[in-house]
Amino acid sequence: MKGKVAASLVLIVGFLIFGIPLLAHHGTAVSYNIHKVLILKGTVAHFAFSNPHSQLYFNVTDDKGNVTQWAAEMRNPRNLQSYGHTQRELNQKFAPGAQITVTGNPSKSGAPVLVFGKAVLADGWCLCNHEGGVGSDAPGAPIQGEVDEPK
Amino acid sequence: MRNRFMSFGIFFTVVLLFSSSGFAQVYFPSAGAHREPASAAAAKVAPIPPYDPHDLSGVWRGGGVLSDKTVPPMTPEGQKLFNANKPSQYVRTGDPDPGKYIPAFGNDPLAKCDPLGYPRNLGGGPMEIVQTPGKIVQIFEDGRRIREIWTDGRKLPEDLDPRWYGWAVGHWEGDTLVVESTGYDERTWLDSSGYPHSQDMHIVERYSHPDAVTLQVSMTLTDPKVYTKPWSGQKAFKMELPKGLTVLNENYCVPSEEESFNQHVRDPAAGKNDK
Numbered sequence: 001m002k003g004k005v006a007a008s009l010v011l012i013v014g015f016l017i018f019g020i021p022l023l024a025h026h027g028t029a030v031s032y033n034i035h036k037v038l039i040l041k042g043t044v045a046h047f048a049f050s051n052p053h054s055q056l057y058f059n060v061t062d063d064k065g066n067v068t069q070w071a072a073e074m075r076n077p078r079n080l081q082s083y084g085h086t087q088r089e090l091n092q093k094f095a096p097g098a099q100i101t102v103t104g105n106p107s108k109s110g111a112p113v114l115v116f117g118k119a120v121l122a123d124g125w126c127l128c129n130h131e132g133g134v135g136s137d138a139p140g141a142p143i144q145g146e147v148d149e150p151k
Numbered sequence: 152m153r154n155r156f157m158s159f160g161i162f163f164t165v166v167l168l169f170s171s172s173g174f175a176q177v178y179f180p181s182a183g184a185h186r187e188p189a190s191a192a193a194a195k196v197a198p199i200p201p202y203d204p205h206d207l208s209g210v211w212r213g214g215g216v217l218s219d220k221t222v223p224p225m226t227p228e229g230q231k232l233f234n235a236n237k238p239s240q241y242v243r244t245g246d247p248d249p250g251k252y253i254p255a256f257g258n259d260p261l262a263k264c265d266p267l268g269y270p271r272n273l274g275g276g277p278m279e280i281v282q283t284p285g286k287i288v289q290i291f292e293d294g295r296r297i298r299e300i301w302t303d304g305r306k307l308p309e310d311l312d313p314r315w316y317g318w319a320v321g322h323w324e325g326d327t328l329v330v331e332s333t334g335y336d337e338r339t340w341l342d343s344s345g346y347p348h349s350q351d352m353h354i355v356e357r358y359s360h361p362d363a364v365t366l367q368v369s370m371t372l373t374d375p376k377v378y379t380k381p382w383s384g385q386k387a388f389k390m391e392l393p394k395g396l397t398v399l400n401e402n403y404c405v406p407s408e409e410e411s412f413n414q415h416v417r418d419p420a421a422g423k424n425d426k
Contacts, residue, residue, distance in 0.1 A: 030253045031420040050408040052261075055416055073416050078276070078400050109422030113415075 029134065032105040032115045037136045039103045040114075045069055047094035049087045051076050054132075056116065058100055072102055072116040074133045083131040093125060104135035117141070197393035202363040204326040208282045209366075210397040213388030215274035216370045219344050222382060229347060229377035236345030255413070255421035259345070260338065262413065264404035266315040267291075268339025269298055269332075270354070270370065277391060279399055280366075287321060287328075292399040300330050307333060313350045315339060328358040341372075349376040364390040 042060035054074040061067050074080070080090065094100075099122040104114035116133030120126045128137055200209070225233060237257040254262060261267060272278075276292035285303035290296075298316040307318055311334040319332035333353045341348055352374040359367045369385035372378070391397040418424075 031255065031417070048408070048411070050412070051402070051404055052409060052412055053416070055412060057415075071416050071419075073420070076402075078402050081400070107420035107422075109420060111419035111422070113420040 029115055031107055031109070032135065033108050034105050034136070036106055037103065037117070037139045037141070038106050038114055039101060039139075040070060041099075041101050042070065044094050044096055044098040044100055046096060047091060049077050049080070049090060054080060054090075056094060056102065056119065058102060060112075068112050070102070070112045070114065072104055072114050072119075072133070074116040075131070080132065085127070085131065090127075093121060093127070094119075098122070103137050104133065194392045194397075199363045200390070200392075200394035202360075204360045205323065206282060207280045207287065207328065207358060207360055207366060209394050210277050210279045210391040210399060211366050211388040212277040212391055213273065213366070213368065213386045215342050215384075216270060216368055216386045217341065217372060217382055217384040219342065219346065221384060222346060223378045223380035225378055226376065229374075232347035232377065233345065236340060236347060238340075238343055238345040253421050255418045255423040259343070260340065261343070261404070262409065262417075264294075264406045264409045265338065266296055267294055268315050268335060269317055270372075271340055271342050272296055272298070272316075274342055276402060277399065278388075290399060292402050294404050295399070295402060300332075302328075307331065313337065317352075317354075326359055330354075330356040330358065332356070347377055348372075348374050351376060364392070366390070 040058070040060050042058040045057040045059050046055075047057070048055040053076055056072040056074060057069055058072070059067050059069050075083075077087065101120045102114070102116070102118075104117040107113040115135035117130070117135035117137035118126060118128035119132060120128070130137065235258075237259070239254040239257045239259040239262060266272075272291040272293060274293075278292070279290040281288040281290065285301065287300040287302055289298045289300070291298075296316065298319065300319040300321045302321045302323075304322075305320060307320055311318055313334050313336040315336050317332045317335040319330055321328050321330040323329075331353070333351065335348060335350065335352050337348065337350050339348070340346060352372060354373075355371045357367075357369045361367055366388040367385065368388060369383070371381050371383045373381045
């Protein structure tokens with residue numbers, strides 16, 4: 001019991017130290033509902049390796065056959081590169097037409113935009129562990145902070 | 152025996168890394184804490200560069216020197232300017248209405264790729280110093296902008312027009328480079344919190360290089376139109392190693408890319424309709 005209380009305290013203090021400052025800084029994550037996680041299956045329309053945030057556009061078809069284009073807000077090129085990814089590699093992985101499953105947090109406005117958590121391709125290749133963005137990468141998983149931005 | 156074998160291994164690896172051909176094959180992007188593993192490992196064993204307190208050249212990582220925790224009281228005019236700035240963050244010290252600013256509804260010059268100006272450009276990414284006999288050039292990775300500090304004895308211009316990065320002259324006092332600057336374009340913010348300044352802002356900076364990998368920067372900003380007292384701060388910058396081989400990322404803010412992002416992601420996510 002004592003251990004549980006201590007662990008909770010550590011968690012709370014940890015959130016106070018690391019959570020709030022991260023969430024309080026500059027960034028667009030304020031526009032997303034961090035308590036809701038979406039998992040969407042679709043096909044890649046376009047990938048933009050660019051500032052201020054890279055973007056993945058993909059088409060999702062619903063049960064009635066209606067197609068909606070979604071946009072995912074990702075890390076900027078400098079941060080993608082710092083995790084060991086290259087523009088060439090990501091352009092190849094996110095080639096138009098590729099089958100993809102994207103997880104993230106949707107916009108508060110209801111527009112088909114989300115903050116990127118992870119993307120898995122048909123062959124199992126994954127841009128995950130928050131390397132591509134800071135959104136939730138699974139139901140129940142917390143948002144990791146802000147998407148990095150150039151100042 | 153095993154230890155000796157391991158020592159040989161380490162020695163051999165280091166020789167390979169630092170032989171000219173080995174080094175030339177390693178690419179060292181400046182990426183701070185997130186530097187990719189191969190570069191980070193090689194940088195760890197990089198030789199300490201030759202030390203000259205008057206040679207400030209290198210890629211340095213530090214960040215903003217003036218803290219908003221020590222911001223002096225503003226004049227009524229300063230407060231008015233501050234309140235008009237809506238940064239791309241939703242909490243800031245002293246904000247009359249925290250919570251109302253989200254990027255799509257802000258007016259941060261960054262969101263249009265305007266030059267960040269100085270000293271704001273010190274925040275964020277690293278800065279490279281290129282030193283020549285008569286001029287020091289600071290290259291900022293964020294936006295790939297430059298600032299020139301003349302060290303050839305000239306004075307600040309008397310009748311100056313403002314510039315995004317102002318006018319700056321420097322001279323050595325012992326082992327300290329003293330830089331005086333003014334003539335900064337009023338459209339720039341001092342930091343991402345949106346602290347304002349006037350064209351008459353005057354900054355004195357002192358740069359010292361106490362050891363091979365440290366650059367100590369102190370700054371005092373005086374702007375009586377906006378702040379009732381001078382604003383001072385200091386920060387220790389660290390060199391990104393290996394010296395001479397670390398290269399800045401090409402981190403441009405590209406207006407067409409920014410506009411596309413705002414139109415397709417930032418604004419719809421925030422429910423902003425420009426039509």
